[in-house]
Amino acid sequence: MNLNYGKLKKGSLRCNNLGLDVLKNLDESLLTNLPPFKNLNTVQIREILDIATPVRIDLGKAVFDQGEVAQKFFLLLDGHIRVIKTTPDGEQVIALHITSGQLFGIAAGLGKTTYPATAIAADECLVLSWSNTQWTKFIAAYPGFSTEVYKIVGERLDEMNNRIVEMATQQVEQRVACVLLRLITQAGKKVPDGVEIDFPITRQNISEMTGTTLHTVSRLLSAWEKSGIVASKRSKVTVTQPHKLVLLSGASA
Amino acid sequence: MNLNYGKLKKGSLRCNNLGLDVLKNLDESLLTNLPPFKNLNTVQIREILDIATPVRIDLGKAVFDQGEVAQKFFLLLDGHIRVIKTTPDGEQVIALHITSGQLFGIAAGLGKTTYPATAIAADECLVLSWSNTQWTKFIAAYPGFSTEVYKIVGERLDEMNNRIVEMATQQVEQRVACVLLRLITQAGKKVPDGVEIDFPITRQNISEMTGTTLHTVSRLLSAWEKSGIVASKRSKVTVTQPHKLVLLSGASA
DNA sequence: CGCCGTCTTGACTCGCCTCAACCTCGGTGG
DNA sequence: CCACCGAGGTTGAGGCGAGTCAAGACGGCG
Numbered sequence: 001m002n003l004n005y006g007k008l009k010k011g012s013l014r015c016n017n018l019g020l021d022v023l024k025n026l027d028e029s030l031l032t033n034l035p036p037f038k039n040l041n042t043v044q045i046r047e048i049l050d051i052a053t054p055v056r057i058d059l060g061k062a063v064f065d066q067g068e069v070a071q072k073f074f075l076l077l078d079g080h081i082r083v084i085k086t087t088p089d090g091e092q093v094i095a096l097h098i099t100s101g102q103l104f105g106i107a108a109g110l111g112k113t114t115y116p117a118t119a120i121a122a123d124e125c126l127v128l129s130w131s132n133t134q135w136t137k138f139i140a141a142y143p144g145f146s147t148e149v150y151k152i153v154g155e156r157l158d159e160m161n162n163r164i165v166e167m168a169t170q171q172v173e174q175r176v177a178c179v180l181l182r183l184i185t186q187a188g189k190k191v192p193d194g195v196e197i198d199f200p201i202t203r204q205n206i207s208e209m210t211g212t213t214l215h216t217v218s219r220l221l222s223a224w225e226k227s228g229i230v231a232s233k234r235s236k237v238t239v240t241q242p243h244k245l246v247l248l249s250g251a252s253a
Numbered sequence: 254m255n256l257n258y259g260k261l262k263k264g265s266l267r268c269n270n271l272g273l274d275v276l277k278n279l280d281e282s283l284l285t286n287l288p289p290f291k292n293l294n295t296v297q298i299r300e301i302l303d304i305a306t307p308v309r310i311d312l313g314k315a316v317f318d319q320g321e322v323a324q325k326f327f328l329l330l331d332g333h334i335r336v337i338k339t340t341p342d343g344e345q346v347i348a349l350h351i352t353s354g355q356l357f358g359i360a361a362g363l364g365k366t367t368y369p370a371t372a373i374a375a376d377e378c379l380v381l382s383w384s385n386t387q388w389t390k391f392i393a394a395y396p397g398f399s400t401e402v403y404k405i406v407g408e409r410l411d412e413m414n415n416r417i418v419e420m421a422t423q424q425v426e427q428r429v430a431c432v433l434l435r436l437i438t439q440a441g442k443k444v445p446d447g448v449e450i451d452f453p454i455t456r457q458n459i460s461e462m463t464g465t466t467l468h469t470v471s472r473l474l475s476a477w478e479k480s481g482i483v484a485s486k487r488s489k490v491t492v493t494q495p496h497k498l499v500l501l502s503g504a505s506a
Numbered sequence: 507c508g509c510c511g512t513c514t515t516g517a518c519t520c521g522c523c524t525c526a527a528c529c530t531c532g533g534t535g536g
Numbered sequence: 537c538c539a540c541c542g543a544g545g546t547t548g549a550g551g552c553g554a555g556t557c558a559a560g561a562c563g564g565c566g
Contacts, residue, residue: 085418093421095414110407153406154363160413161348161369165338167420168346168464211421213523218546234544469554471513487512
């Protein structure tokens with residue numbers, strides 16, 4: 001996605017509402033292609049945009065926090081969101097990543113009053129938000145919205161299911177391989193020497209996705225780098241030979 | 254729940270449609286108290302029952318299989334359903350348990366065409382089913398149905414999230430403790446000496462819920478039995494001192 | 507009565523976590 | 537411009553939790 005909001009990047013409105021002027025700059029076509037809105041006409045899209053609040057979120061900043069009363073739902077226009085659960089004793093687990101074009105923080109649609117996790121910007125993000133009071137209106141007024149939303153929910157359920165199965169049955173090496181494969185599928189960018197994960201990601205992050213330690217992840221990536229399967233820099237991972245990673249992931253069938 | 258279908262148990266129609274006579278025996282009040290139908294009047298409930306197919310499922314029999322094309326959705330009237338995922342190499346993981354009164358197999362509502370897992374009767378079950386073509390009608394015609402359904406979906410998402418966090422951060426002993434606590438919450442029956450899990454459950458089953466082996470579960474239960482925390486027979490577990498189990502589960506906060 | 511599914515227990519092994527030390531960038535301020 | 541600092545990364549040594557292998561007991565059902 002190539003959003004023309006370069007001006008915002010240099011602007012003074014960091015992490016704040018961007019104001020009406022920006023809202024008008026947002027082209028209707030931005031939403032047209034997104035699944036939840038794909039059946040809507042230009043007028044309807046305009047309606048939706050007119051009541052949306054656009055926000056830019058800096059890397060590392062939270063969109064909302066675990067346990068916070070849910071008053072809004074969000075659409076990620078650009079960037080990547082990391083959804084994190086924190087345990088009582090302070091450990092963190094990354095539940096999933098949101099890629100651009102996806103709704104998130106939809107507690108409203110699932111009968112929740114608080115957010116079950118924290119949403120952190122994994123890189124520079126542009127987000128639209130609406131009050132929860134709009135939710136039922138969206139569902140009622142916009143055909144296909146409901147269906148598409150719950151389709152996404154279904155996909156997330158699936159992904160979580162798969163992770164549970166992985167964690168229950170696979171060794172650490174396979175789990176890490178699975179996570180990398182999932183990441184390049186969801187947020188991969190083609191580069192000359194392979195597929196790169198399109199946002200900053202540390203060994204620590206990967207360990208929080210796989211239920212292991214950053215040390216073990218580091219050892220694995222080092223080994224894989226030696227075998228030419230991946231290439232990695234600080235906060236950056238590129239998979240050069242995905243097929244070999246698939247083998248390691250234990251896709252025995 | 255105390256269903257009067259004793260006659261069926263002795264009947265010859267094992268695992269088959271039960272026929273219209275049975276359908277009429279199902280009292281409207283059965284559905285009235287269930288969340289998805291709680292806002293409906295008697296006439297509406299009657300409509301729903303009239304197009305339902307009731308089925309009795311024997312212990313160990315499948316309601317549907319993983320990968321099967323989803324053509325129906327189900328309501329569990331009585332009994333317990335185990336939802337199982339099987340990996341390519343034959344290992345099994347128990348995703349969750351369905352208790353009576355819950356909808357399941359709702360692939361239709363989540364934009365899926367096949368069932369993502371297998372549903373096995375953990376004990377003697379009585380199930381209603383409807384064709385997927387009814388789904389959108391239910392959503393449209395019955396107020397509150399949609400909301401309640403997605404609330405349940407939200408709860409399952411939550412539960413799965415918690416399991417992921419547990420598997421990622423906790424030791425086996427804590428995970429098994431968590432699972433037992435969850436089971437007595439969801440399907441516990443008060444008995445003189447504690448709370449009993451209301452359906453047959455083996456060490457193997459528990460290991461499939463926690464991502465460990467039946468050996469480890471056996472050792473843990475033996476140890477706990479010595480400390481008087483649980484009492485167990487073949488395929489039966491009773492928690493006698495839940496508070497001690499809570500301590501073991503690592504609820505540090 | 508015999509078989510099979512369930513459960514138990516011991517001995518051994520090893521994958522991964524823990525602890526610990528050190529390196530290498532990239533940014534920041536004097 | 538360089539010295540410093542902190543976040544991110546690497547790598548080795550050692551120990552333990554829990555899986556694996558193995559053998560057998562128990563209890564229910566046909």
